[in-house]
Amino acid sequence: MKKKLMDAMQQFSKGMFVPVLILPIAGLLIAFGNLFTNAKLAEIMPFLKAPAINGFGRMLSGSLVSILTNLGLIFCVGLAVGLAKEKKSHAGFTAVLSYLVYINAMNIYMSINKLLVPADKLRGSGQAMVLGVQVLDMGVFLGIILGIIVALIHNRYVNTEFDGAWQTYGGPRLVFIILIPIMVLLAVIFTYVWPPVQGAISSLGNFIRATGNFGIFLYGLLDRLLIPTGLHHLVYTPFLYTQIGGVAEIGGKVIEGARNIYFAEIADPKILRLSSTVIYDARGLSKMFGLLGAALAMYHTAKPSKKTAIKAILISAAVTSLIAGVTEPLEFSFLFTAPILFVAHSVLNGLGMVVLNIFDVRAIGPNGVIDFLLYNIPLGVAKTSWPMFILIGLVQAVVYYFIFRLLITKLNLKTPGREEETEETKLYSKKDYVAKQEGEKSGNANGDLAATVVEALGGADNIEKVDNCYTRLRLIIKDTSKVDQTALKGTGASGVIVKDRNVQVVYGLQVTKIRKAVDDFLGIQGE
Numbered sequence: 001m002k003k004k005l006m007d008a009m010q011q012f013s014k015g016m017f018v019p020v021l022i023l024p025i026a027g028l029l030i031a032f033g034n035l036f037t038n039a040k041l042a043e044i045m046p047f048l049k050a051p052a053i054n055g056f057g058r059m060l061s062g063s064l065v066s067i068l069t070n071l072g073l074i075f076c077v078g079l080a081v082g083l084a085k086e087k088k089s090h091a092g093f094t095a096v097l098s099y100l101v102y103i104n105a106m107n108i109y110m111s112i113n114k115l116l117v118p119a120d121k122l123r124g125s126g127q128a129m130v131l132g133v134q135v136l137d138m139g140v141f142l143g144i145i146l147g148i149i150v151a152l153i154h155n156r157y158v159n160t161e162f163d164g165a166w167q168t169y170g171g172p173r174l175v176f177i178i179l180i181p182i183m184v185l186l187a188v189i190f191t192y193v194w195p196p197v198q199g200a201i202s203s204l205g206n207f208i209r210a211t212g213n214f215g216i217f218l219y220g221l222l223d224r225l226l227i228p229t230g231l232h233h234l235v236y237t238p239f240l241y242t243q244i245g246g247v248a249e250i251g252g253k254v255i256e257g258a259r260n261i262y263f264a265e266i267a268d269p270k271i272l273r274l275s276s277t278v279i280y281d282a283r284g285l286s287k288m289f290g291l292l293g294a295a296l297a298m299y300h301t302a303k304p305s306k307k308t309a310i311k312a313i314l315i316s317a318a319v320t321s322l323i324a325g326v327t328e329p330l331e332f333s334f335l336f337t338a339p340i341l342f343v344a345h346s347v348l349n350g351l352g353m354v355v356l357n358i359f360d361v362r363a364i365g366p367n368g369v370i371d372f373l374l375y376n377i378p379l380g381v382a383k384t385s386w387p388m389f390i391l392i393g394l395v396q397a398v399v400y401y402f403i404f405r406l407l408i409t410k411l412n413l414k415t416p417g418r419e420e421e422t423e424e425t426k427l428y429s430k431k432d433y434v435a436k437q438e439g440e441k442s443g444n445a446n447g448d449l450a451a452t453v454v455e456a457l458g459g460a461d462n463i464e465k466v467d468n469c470y471t472r473l474r475l476i477i478k479d480t481s482k483v484d485q486t487a488l489k490g491t492g493a494s495g496v497i498v499k500d501r502n503v504q505v506v507y508g509l510q511v512t513k514i515r516k517a518v519d520d521f522l523g524i525q526g527e
Helices: 003-015 023-037 040-042 052-070 073-085 088-112 141-159 164-169 172-210 215-227 233-241 258-266 276-281 284-300 304-324 326-335 337-358 368-379 384-412 426-436 447-456 483-487 508-522
Strands: 127-130 133-136 249-250 252-255 463-468 472-477 495-499 502-507
Touching: 003 073, 003 141, 023 052, 023 258, 023 368, 040 233, 052 073, 073 088, 073 141, 088 133, 088 172, 133 172, 141 172, 164 172, 172 215, 215 233, 215 337, 233 258, 249 258, 249 508, 252 258, 258 368, 276 508, 284 304, 284 326, 284 337, 284 368, 284 384, 304 326, 304 368, 304 508, 326 337, 326 495, 326 502, 337 502, 368 384, 447 508, 463 508, 472 508, 483 495
Parallel strands: none
Antiparallel strands: 127 133, 249 252, 463 472, 472 502, 495 502
């Protein structure tokens, strides 16, 4: 049971990437549109006052806010596509149809039973307008629930075909036929089940906010501690995209979730001060500053004979964390060799968020310095207190440095560059991968890399499924005893996680390129 539950959570976490990773793009474009409508910037750059430019900015930021108010549909389709094993486009199309059936079935049922509140009393009633249809306000949770159900039915019946006159009703059409009564039945059930669930969710959000700094610390701690399992997405997603992270009415629209509220607020020039719920998206502090101090500590404590080699690795990983907010290459450099450092990192990450809250800092940088500049600088100091974010970050970098250095030296931890002289420094082999990319080795570079990866995974016959998320190659392996972790690290991986038959190989931002090379090598085409 435990194994099945873990596998299911792993699959769900992986499927969440489809909708979750697209939302920061919307946020960036909202912030970019805000540049064109910023009054202070217009004083410095008068051309921004031109109606065409100002209008473009308003259209860009204003139109993308609609994504934040329709997250149920986005998560429904995204999860269905992410969890579908094949024919993903059919799964996405079916998800849209199922979502429409559900909301209209609920509206009709509630109307028949006189459960709908007057349109002018929606605020605080637990009901909302979804795609122009009044239903119970389930927000992102509706999309998650329906997306999972669509994916389960799709995976079970999408390849079921009939003969003769019934042939038309097989495959993806059969999936939709089965889903119609399920959606109608769910609409009736949730009409009565969801209100108490809604109350429980609201109470959870209130409890977390009521615990103040302790709740913030716990959030920051778990956000890092769960990284090895890949389940940290299940920690931050509810805060960022559901009412657990806060509810606010902005521009006449009800917005749920800390990040969504932030995006909506930066698009509304009338907002004088950003919401306090944004603190739950302050994960950028340790990404931009703390881990830089950790990298410097590991470099200074490395053996003199290995400093030259380790410098390139640590600089590359630190820059990736700073610029793109991708921390795993650096975190995995000490996660397995010195897990106590990872615990310290998790604790310091949570404490950093608490300090930001104490000083009332609302600046964020969830995906590194580029996000930080686009989100915060145009809004000004009054809204974000971004200079204090930088100051606290610099202090955090110093704290990271001294704590990491103390633990490494006192406990003689085998961080990169401190291995025995006879041992290979695992992360240095990234140079081999770079050499292959540049064609310095004979043969096809991508083919050589893919062959090495496949061989290290026990061969093509040992691989059941290949997938990837933002930074990890995710695989299902028949026999994990055949997995050569040292060889995988020789292809540029900064970490390898083996859990039952699930194997995750951490490559960082180049994972998409490696996934494609492996797919090509194995002859996997299309989906």
